[in-house]
Amino acid sequence: MDEFSTVGSRPGILVLAAHPNWRESRVNRQLLAAAQRVPGAAVHDLYAAYPDYDIDAAAERALLAAAGLVVLLHPVQWYSMPALQKLWLDEVLAYGWAYGPGGDALRGKDLWLAATTGGSERSYHPQGYNRHFFDAFLPPYEQTAALCGMRFLPPLLLHGARRVSDAAVAAHVAVFEDRLRTYPGWRELEDLPQCPACEVPAGDRPAPGAADDAQGR
Structure with a gap:
């Protein structure tokens, strides 16, 4: 399990890296290496940590x-995140811990998406084969942050990751590393409000000790 410490007064950074096949990665592998160079950042490779998909939720919550x-x-797969990243959300962001009554463990933290797509930016257009601007696929991320009282930061995206030039990849990796090194001193953060709390009625979730939500439905 990766650990990190704060650098001076800078908050800790946890990078949850999820790629099913790093050997086939052109861009995410370089982003992973860049994050590992940043002092104070914990880089957590989910597929290496949990090849059996058996997530240690308590350990993950301690990191968070x-x-x-x-x-x-992560790379965008079928307009969303890789399967293990989604399972991580299901297992770790528990009711009463991450959201709902008493679930304020993540409140006030920031959530940042750094993702790549196989399709070009042009393909994410009403006239492109993906039929929507990429922003149309962000609400699940934004609402996950909102439900947990987190601030969703403007994503860092690289479209057409398989075909863009080496120079474009290098520039993108440099931006990613610089952003990690300079957080929280991003100028645009001054204009981003904190996320308002989303109140979840107790009746919308099972009582403690009852069957989990998926089984209860």
Whole structure:
């Protein structure tokens, strides 16, 4: 399990890296290496940590509790995140811990998406084969942050990751590393409000000790 410490007064950074096959990665592998060079950042390779998909939720919550910035680093697969990253959300962001009554462990933290797509930016257009601007696929990320009382930061995206030039990849990796090194001193953060709390009625979730939500439905 990766650990990190704060650098000076800077909040800890937790990079949750999720790629099913790093050997086939052109861009995410370089982003992973860049994050590992940043002092104070914990880089957590989910597929290496949990090849059997058996997530240690308590250990993951301990990492989250110590972080001020949580980074989701992954390729976009079927307009969403890789399967293990989604399972991580299901297992770790529990009712009563991450959201709902008493669930304020993540409140006030920042969530940042750093993602790549196979399709070009042009393909994410009403006239393109993806039929929507990429922003149309962000609400699940934004609402996950909102439900947990986190601030969703403007994503860092690289479209057409398989075909863009080496120079474009290098520039993108440099921006990613610089952003990690300079957080929380991003100028645009001054204009981003904190996320208002989303109140979840107790009746919308099972009582403690009852069957979990998926089984209860």
